[in-house]
Amino acid sequence: xxxxxxxxxxxxxxxxxxxxxxxxxxxxxxxxxxxxxxxxxxxxxxxxxxxxxxxxxxxxxxxxxxxxxxxxxxxxxxxxxxxxxxxxxxxxxxxxxxxxxxxxxxxxxxxxxxxxxxxxxxxxxxxxxxxxxxxxxxxxxxxxxxxxxxxxxxxxxxxxxxxxxxxxxxxxxxxxxxxxxxxxxxxxxxxxxxxxxxxxxxxxxxxxxxxxxxxxxxxxxxxxxxxxxxxxxxxxxxxxxxxxxxxxxxxxxxxxxxxxxxxxxxxxxxxxxxxxxxxxxxxxxxxxxxx
Numbered sequence: 001x002x003x004x005x006x007x008x009x010x011x012x013x014x015x016x017x018x019x020x021x022x023x024x025x026x027x028x029x030x031x032x033x034x035x036x037x038x039x040x041x042x043x044x045x046x047x048x049x050x051x052x053x054x055x056x057x058x059x060x061x062x063x064x065x066x067x068x069x070x071x072x073x074x075x076x077x078x079x080x081x082x083x084x085x086x087x088x089x090x091x092x093x094x095x096x097x098x099x100x101x102x103x104x105x106x107x108x109x110x111x112x113x114x115x116x117x118x119x120x121x122x123x124x125x126x127x128x129x130x131x132x133x134x135x136x137x138x139x140x141x142x143x144x145x146x147x148x149x150x151x152x153x154x155x156x157x158x159x160x161x162x163x164x165x166x167x168x169x170x171x172x173x174x175x176x177x178x179x180x181x182x183x184x185x186x187x188x189x190x191x192x193x194x195x196x197x198x199x200x201x202x203x204x205x206x207x208x209x210x211x212x213x214x215x216x217x218x219x220x221x222x223x224x225x226x227x228x229x230x231x232x233x234x235x236x237x238x239x240x241x242x243x244x245x246x247x248x249x250x251x252x253x254x255x256x257x258x259x260x261x262x263x264x265x266x267x268x269x270x271x272x273x274x275x276x277x278x279x280x281x282x283x284x285x286x287x288x289x290x291x
Contacts (some may be wrong), residue, residue: 006071006140006143007071008054008068008069008071009068009147010058010066011061012061012062012065015064015155016063016064016277017065017273017276017277018155018156018158018159018162019155019162019163019273020066020068020151020155020165021060021065021066021164021165021167022067022068022166023053023068023167024069024144024223025050025074025078025080025169026049026053026069026070027069027071027072027074028049029073030042030045034073034075037126039123039124039125040123044121045075047118048073048074048075048117048118049074050074050169052246052254052258053168053241054067054069057165057265057269059266063273068147068151070144072140074114075114075117076113077113077136077140078111078114078141079141079144080221080222081105081110081112081222082100082222083137083141083145084098084137085099085100086100086101086112086113087101087113087115090115090124091127091128091130091133092127092128092129093130094130109122113128118171152164156234160233161234163193163235163237163272163276164228164234164235164236164237166221166223166238166239169240169241170241170242171243171249172242182210182211183205183241183242184212184215184239184240185201185213185215185237185238185239185240186214186215186219186220186224186237186240187214187220187224188215188225188228189215189219191225191228192220192227192228192229192236193230193236197237198214200272200275201239204268204271204272205268208264210264219238220236220237224236224237245257246262
């Protein structure tokens with residue numbers, strides 16, 4: 001973490017296009033305070049992590065695009081949830097009325113403070129107190145979203161619009177269930193991004209020989225749904241990359257295909273940067289069709 005912040009923010013020398021990159025789940029700093037309250041070891045806790053996603057998209061700043069990445073693990077605090085999605089069964093004291101205790105994410109054990117890791121194993125042997133959740137949200141969730149909101153506002157002020165690419169990874173098993181997808185694009189079923197950009201993203205990845213699906217099984221989390229406001233000039237697309245393309249999912253190590261996949265993501269970002277510079281947020285597909 002830089003300057004004791006719970007995230008890293010890599011700025012380009014000059015932001016050249018209205019594009020912002022986020023990586024909310026690639027944090028891998030498993031501190032002693034977390035391990036002390038968890039019944040799982042650090043390796044098992046990593047099952048919730050989008051390992052190395054920030055590295056896959058590391059070309060962004062060199063292309064004029066800022067990259068915001070969480071340093072805290074998803075299992076500690078999930079920045080891709082609403083601030084207060086909490087499971088009351090996890091806490092020994094009563095939760096305040098403003099807490100959302102019934103969302104689908106909470107029921108799955110994957111609220112803002114998760115009950116389980118990615119494979120369904122319970123994280124805690126004992127119940128937490130609400131004060132602990134408040135500390136994590138105040139120290140991790142709020143600063144991350146303050147930074148993201150600031151990036152979007154600054155980008156809009158400078159360019160008049162903003163395209164957020166929310167970068168994630170998915171278990172290869174999820175890809176197989178989704179028709180052996182290599183990449184899943186989520187735009188909240190058309191609510192978070194203009195169709196032209198979704199078409200462009202899909203064509204870019206497909207042109208690399210990757211199998212692409214839209215909104216199945218991932219349509220986008222809180223970042224996509226909350227910030228995606230196309231009518232107000234802010235578009236968000238969630239990009240899920242199958243982990244089998246770049247890492248050993250059992251040992252959480254980069255595979256021999258890591259550099260090739262990283263190059264693909266860099267090529268994708270370069271194409272987005274070029275398209276946004278030429279066509280703006282209206283989208284290359286829309287303009288091309290109109291010509």
